[in-house]
Amino acid sequence: MRLNYHAISAIYRFEMARMRRTLFQSIATPVISTSLYFIVFGSAIGSRIAEIDGVSYGSFIVPGLIMLMLLTESISNASFGIHMPRFTGTIFELLSAPVSFVEVVTGYVGAAATKSMILGAIILATASLFVDISIAHPFWMLLFLVLISVSFSLFGFILGIWADGWEKLQIVPALIITPLAFLGGSFYSISMLPPTWQTVTLFNPVVYLISGFRWSFYENADVSVALSLSMTCIFLFICLVVVWWIFRTGYKLRT
Amino acid sequence: MQAIIRIENLSKSYADGFQALKNIDLDVFPGEIFALLGPNGAGKTTLINIVCGIVNPGSGRITVDGHDVVRDFRHTRSMIGLVPQELSTDMFETVWSTVSFSRGLFGYRASPQHIERLLRSLSLWDKKDNKIMTLSGGMKRRVLIAKALAHEPRILFLDEPTAGVDVELRKDMWKIVRDLRESGVTIILTTHYIEEAEQMADRVGVINHGEIIRVQEKHELMRELGxxxxxxxxxxxxxxxxxxxxxxxxxxxxxxxxxxxxxxxxxxxxxxxxxxxxxxxxxxxxxxxxxxxSSLEEIFVGLVRQEASPDGRTGAGPTQ
The missing domain is CATH 3.30.70 (Alpha-Beta Plaits)
Incomplete structure (x- = not known):
C-alpha cells in the first residue's frame, strides 16, 4: 500500500498549529493543576504520610500525576481534533481525500500523542521543582509514555467520532477516566488498601498503566511489569481494531 | 469519446428505507460543463457525495478515469475537487494555511507558487493572512473553491456554488468556472438557478426522485422541448x-x-x-x-411536472 505521507504531514501540522494557537490553555492549565496537586497532596497531606516502599510520598505520586494528565489530555486532544471537523462540517474534505484510515489516524493520533508527551515532559520538569525524582529505567519510561499516549489518543479519537455533541465528549473523561485514574493508584499504592479492595482495584485497567509507569521510575510496582505492558498493548490493539472498523463501515462518518 | 466519469446502474438506499438514487446511468465527458438539475431532495448531492467518497455507494459501479471509486479511491479522489453546498470552513485558520492544508491532504507537495497563483486568480491574495471567520460569505465561497483546486484536480464538483451569493459575485463565479473549463477541467455543477445552467452548461441532466429523467446537450434540449x-x-x-x-x-x-x-x-x-x-x-x-x-427553467419545470403527472403531459411553454 502506497501511503499518502503528505496527507499525514498536513494533518499532523494542522493539529500542532492548533496547539500553538492555544498555547496558554494547552500548557498553562495542566501545569497549574499539577502544581496544585503537589501543594495539596505532596506538601499538605504528604508531610503526614510516611515513605512508600522507600520513596517519599511527594516523589511517589509523580508518575501517577503524569499518568492522570496523560490519559485525560490524550483523550481530550484527539477527541477534539476529530470532533471539530464533524461539528463544523469540514469533515467532507477528509472523507473525499485520497487517504485511508492509516493516514488519518497517524495524523490525528500522532499529533494528540505528541501534545500529551510534551505536556508529560513539562509536568515532569515542574514536579522536579517540588520533589526529587529519579528514573531507574528511562527506556521503559519512554516506552510506557509513548504506548499510553498513543493508546488513549486512539481512544479519544474513537470518542470524538462516537460523540454526537460536546457534552458527550466531556462525559467519558470526566465521569470514567478521571475516577479510574484516581482509584487506580495515582496517589497511593494498592498494597495500602484492605485485601478486598485490592482485588476490586485489579479490575481497574488504569492500575496496570500507573504501576508499570511507576516501576520505570522507582522499580516499585503493584503488579508485574510484564502484565502492565501486556495490558497496555492489548488496549492499544483493541483501539486500533475499533478505528479500523469505523473507517471500514463509515460508522458516524459516512452515511 | 471516453467518459471521464461513468456511473452504471447506481442505486442508494438509506437505513430508514428511503431510496435516494434509483438505477442511475450517467457519463460525463472530459472538458465539459455538465449541469445536474433537480428539485430539492432529488438526489443531486447524494450522487455527488457518492462519487467523491463522502457517502457509501449502494449497488452499481462508478469509475473515474477508468478506475473504480471504491477499489482505486486514491487515484480517483486525487483527480476530484469538491466545492460543497454548505460554507464549511476552518473558521480559525487563515486563507493561506487552509488552502495549503488541502493541497497536502490530497497528497501533493507544498507549492507556494501554485497557491499564490490560485489565490490571485480568485481575488483572495489580499486576504491570504486573514482568518476565514472574518471573511464575507462570498469570500468564504471563493476559499472553498481555492481549497478544491489546491491539488490541481481534473474534475471539479460544484454543489450549488452560487447559493446565497449576490448577482455580481455570481457573475464572477461564472467567469471563474468558464476559465477553469478553458484550462481543461471537467466541471459538474448542481444548481437551483437554472439561468446558471443555461449560461454555462454544455450538457444538462435532470434528476427527480432519485432518477435521471433526461440527459441532453443543452441547445438540443432547448430546441427539442422549447x-x-x-x-x-x-x-x-x-x-x-x-x-x-x-x-x-x-x-x-x-x-x-x-x-x-x-x-x-x-x-x-x-x-x-x-x-x-x-x-x-x-x-x-x-x-x-x-x-x-422557452427558457431552460421552463423546460426543466415542464420535465419535472411531466414526470410527476400521471398522464405524462409536459408544460414547458414560455411564461408570459
Whole structure:
C-alpha cells in the first residue's frame, strides 16, 4: 500500500498549529493543576504520610500525576481534533481525500500523542521543582509514555467520532477516566488498601498503566511489569481494531 | 469519446428505507460543463457525495478515469475537487494555511507558487493572512473553491456554488468556472438557478426522485422541448377566440387584449402565415407583435411536472 505521507504531514501540522494557537490553555492549565496537586497532596497531606516502599510520598505520586494528565489530555486532544471537523462540517474534505484510515489516524493520533508527551515532559520538569525524582529505567519510561499516549489518543479519537455533541465528549473523561485514574493508584499504592479492595482495584485497567509507569521510575510496582505492558498493548490493539472498523463501515462518518 | 466519469446502474438506499438514487446511468465527458438539475431532495448531492467518497455507494459501479471509486479511491479522489453546498470552513485558520492544508491532504507537495497563483486568480491574495471567520460569505465561497483546486484536480464538483451569493459575485463565479473549463477541467455543477445552467452548461441532466429523467446537450434540449409564442396585441379585446381559429389552440391573455399562439420551434411549418391569414379574414386587427422563447427553467419545470403527472403531459411553454 502506497501511503499518502503528505496527507499525514498536513494533518499532523494542522493539529500542532492548533496547539500553538492555544498555547496558554494547552500548557498553562495542566501545569497549574499539577502544581496544585503537589501543594495539596505532596506538601499538605504528604508531610503526614510516611515513605512508600522507600520513596517519599511527594516523589511517589509523580508518575501517577503524569499518568492522570496523560490519559485525560490524550483523550481530550484527539477527541477534539476529530470532533471539530464533524461539528463544523469540514469533515467532507477528509472523507473525499485520497487517504485511508492509516493516514488519518497517524495524523490525528500522532499529533494528540505528541501534545500529551510534551505536556508529560513539562509536568515532569515542574514536579522536579517540588520533589526529587529519579528514573531507574528511562527506556521503559519512554516506552510506557509513548504506548499510553498513543493508546488513549486512539481512544479519544474513537470518542470524538462516537460523540454526537460536546457534552458527550466531556462525559467519558470526566465521569470514567478521571475516577479510574484516581482509584487506580495515582496517589497511593494498592498494597495500602484492605485485601478486598485490592482485588476490586485489579479490575481497574488504569492500575496496570500507573504501576508499570511507576516501576520505570522507582522499580516499585503493584503488579508485574510484564502484565502492565501486556495490558497496555492489548488496549492499544483493541483501539486500533475499533478505528479500523469505523473507517471500514463509515460508522458516524459516512452515511 | 471516453467518459471521464461513468456511473452504471447506481442505486442508494438509506437505513430508514428511503431510496435516494434509483438505477442511475450517467457519463460525463472530459472538458465539459455538465449541469445536474433537480428539485430539492432529488438526489443531486447524494450522487455527488457518492462519487467523491463522502457517502457509501449502494449497488452499481462508478469509475473515474477508468478506475473504480471504491477499489482505486486514491487515484480517483486525487483527480476530484469538491466545492460543497454548505460554507464549511476552518473558521480559525487563515486563507493561506487552509488552502495549503488541502493541497497536502490530497497528497501533493507544498507549492507556494501554485497557491499564490490560485489565490490571485480568485481575488483572495489580499486576504491570504486573514482568518476565514472574518471573511464575507462570498469570500468564504471563493476559499472553498481555492481549497478544491489546491491539488490541481481534473474534475471539479460544484454543489450549488452560487447559493446565497449576490448577482455580481455570481457573475464572477461564472467567469471563474468558464476559465477553469478553458484550462481543461471537467466541471459538474448542481444548481437551483437554472439561468446558471443555461449560461454555462454544455450538457444538462435532470434528476427527480432519485432518477435521471433526461440527459441532453443543452441547445438540443432547448430546441427539442422549447416552445415559441407569438403574442398579438389586439386593437379590440376579444371575449372569446372565434370558432374559425380553434384549430390554432390560441389563448387569450390580458383580459382579451392579447392573443397567444404557441408553436414548436422544430416544426417544419409553424402555422404563423396561416394564422395571420385567418385573423385577417376574421377581421381581427392588431397593433403590435411579440415573440417569446422557452427558457431552460421552463423546460426543466415542464420535465419535472411531466414526470410527476400521471398522464405524462409536459408544460414547458414560455411564461408570459
Amino acid at each position: 416552445r415559441k409564442q407569438l403574442v398579438l396585441h389586439l386593437h379590440e379585446p376579444l371575449a372569446r377566440v372565434p370558432a374559425s381559429l380553434e384549430s390554432f389552440e390560441l389563448e387569450l391573455a390580458a383580459s382579451g387584449a392579447r392573443l397567444v399562439y404557441t408553436y414548436e420551434t422544430r416544426a417544419a411549418r409553424t402555422g404563423i402565415t396561416a394564422l395571420l391569414t385567418e385573423l385577417s379574414e376574421a377581421g381581427i386587427r392588431f397593433h403590435d407583435v411579440d415573440t417569446n422563447e
